[in-house]
Amino acid sequence: MTPVRVGVFGLLGSGNLGNDGSLEAVLGYLRADHPDAVVDALCGGPEVVTARYGIRATRLHWYRGEYRTASRAGAVAAKGLGKLVDVLRTGAWVRRHDVVIVPGMGVLEATLPLRPWGFPYSLFLLCATGRLFGTRVALVGVGAGAIEDRPTRALVRWSARLAAYRSYRDAQSRDAMRAMGVDTARDEVHPDLAFALPAPEATAPPGPPGPVCVGVMDFHGGNDDRARAEEIHRRYVDGTTRFVRALVEDGRPVRLLTGDACDATVVASILDAVDSPLVTAAETASLADLMAETAAAASVVATRYHNLVCALKAGTPTLALSYAAKSDALMARMGLAAYCHPAREVDADRLLEQFRELEKRSAELRRTLTERNAATARQLTEQFTTLTKTLFPATAGTHHHTSRKAP
Template sequence: MGRGRPPRIAIFGLLGSGNLGNHGSLDAMLRFLRASHPDAEISCVCSGPEELTRQYGIPSTAITWYQEHGPGRTRLTTVVRKLYGKLADLFRMPRLFRRYDVVIVPGMGVLETTLELNPWGWPYALFLMCVSARMAGAKVAFVSVGASVARERSVRWLYTGAARLATYRSFRDELSRDSMRVMGLDVSQDEVYPDLAFALPDPEPPEPSQRSRRTVALGLMEYHGTSADRGRSTEIYAEYEAKIVEFARWLVDEGYRIRLVTGDPADEVVVNAVLDDLRRTRPALVDSRVVREPAASLGELMGQLAGADLVVASRYHNVQSALRLSKPTISISYATKNDILMEGMRLAEFRQSIRTLSVPRLIEQFRALEARAGRIEPAMREKNTEYTARLEQQFAVLSKTLIDAGPAVRAGRP
């Protein structure tokens, strides 16, 4: 960094809370940093510092004062602590980011509004981080991030303000870059690269199996809609759960072996719903045809998917991981980003919106996918080779422009 000492790098994001997709982006970034910059001092500023330190052995700090200190004993004291935390963060964050030369936001949908979102939660924290880091003279990098057009004026202002302060920006698809352009950000110099998780290595090959049944990985998601659907969130979830349970019954009745997979701890409610239904309606089949082994990382999830013949999933990184492994996949898409993944792999016909999910159509798509699997997989492997090469190019750019280029200039200085 031009200072005669190792670079100090912070990785910033909603990490340590159990979301496997976010951790996959972290895993890919850590692999790059440790291979190309082994002397770098790496730490994390994240939403679950204790869990992240336990898993990765990396020094970690909470993003906000409230995350660090927790709620009060009553509802009133919790509200007071939240309000105090917003004020405290105005002073805490600038002091925190003085420690670093570079702050990296690795992948993730950090500029999205596809799920329920409070503007004074993540959007505010992201904006305050960018302001604090640039004031301290640190470079900020948004690397292969996802974005969508924010309808709420406050969220739009916070997201575009944070992005303008970044030293380096890249997006994981054209839609994300176009979304930021629509919101008023100049993206003419910003590149599009694949999702960081496409840089993860292949998992260990599964043990040879004597099973005669074909295995379907069924990715589940606790879906309640977006912020605009708060009044109907319970109804939206109930409709999705009923349909996914119906499809699971069909798979069991047709003789398939099901592996239930998720991407976030919240998804366990759907797992339980499927298992409870099958135990009640198919008691003689459920134990022999349904497998549930929770994964602690995206790498473990990929290892489970490696043993599947076909994948049907909703969460973005369930779909992405299946495509990364060249598995014939159907996306029950909760956002356009899922559709873009499928289009990139030339699987656009094998997708449905989670909002209008039709089980009969899903069964038709499943049968068509299974019949064409042998022709689909070679094209998927070719695309994965292309994605890996593109990400290697981006890592070289990051080294050149962020880590090897020397210190940044503090905000307000020439």
């Protein structure tokens, strides 16, 4: 039999640990349940993906400056030409595959600044050429949200309609797609794919006065906040800095975490402002590294969605600096709905009150997270079983989902 040809697609290998963690979870599933599949990627950072995961990878865009602002006439022309060339490049890549998987990520949302002719256009090309050439495109465990910008909304809606399979990481994502005119009657909701990654053992005594992990983000608001992006950023950094300083004044060691390369500027700002040996910055290259950091902490306060996933998966009491409804939904799923604080309006005094309440309930919340993580593992087993039946019907009776180690 000819091996099944599987492609993975997205902004992978580009510095976002959450995106790469979703890829890692899908590769673990494929290697466990479909070991004969031939896998390659069309992605943002092909060199990183090949080096880290051992699969062939092709650059997502013909024009290398795709995500840089084009101000000169030559750059504008090159970017425009790239959009046309990418139609042919994407189609040629898609038709070589039987299945293409978009692993997790917020590919159907605009909770961060986003231009329609960036990734939404690329996703539309993928789904349209998949339908044209008969390649099954699966949006697996993705995030979605209501989108106000009309061109972006249209591209996202048509991408979802043209995909052969869709599942979401929370119910509100499915609701958002339904509200945008997509028939979601057969779409399923499962936990975020990163919950399929192995969790480390806790390495610190539970509860205070142990170290606190604070996950930060280069946060400027969402797609609809461009007019006040700098104000939002300043309030976020100032409020988070005040919170870290208060922890230090209590004698607590603080470990700063990131989830994307761009977050380093916020880390540097906090280190400079607080200027204490109790505050250090973690060097993390994967979600496994993030989980290890959070497993060693008494408590976690974090902004990025996958910082939260890692802390919750590690079973550490966690407070979310929430910048989107997806964070609130995740915290509710894991039994910590009361511990959300708005990232756009960080109030250091109120945040400290919530944090102290979180730590008072540390033992209880750790038990809650143990129970919720067990349920999440069962639900992800169902996700992968459904994926096999839908995308790999010829092997559905010969492979079964098993417990996997990270690739």
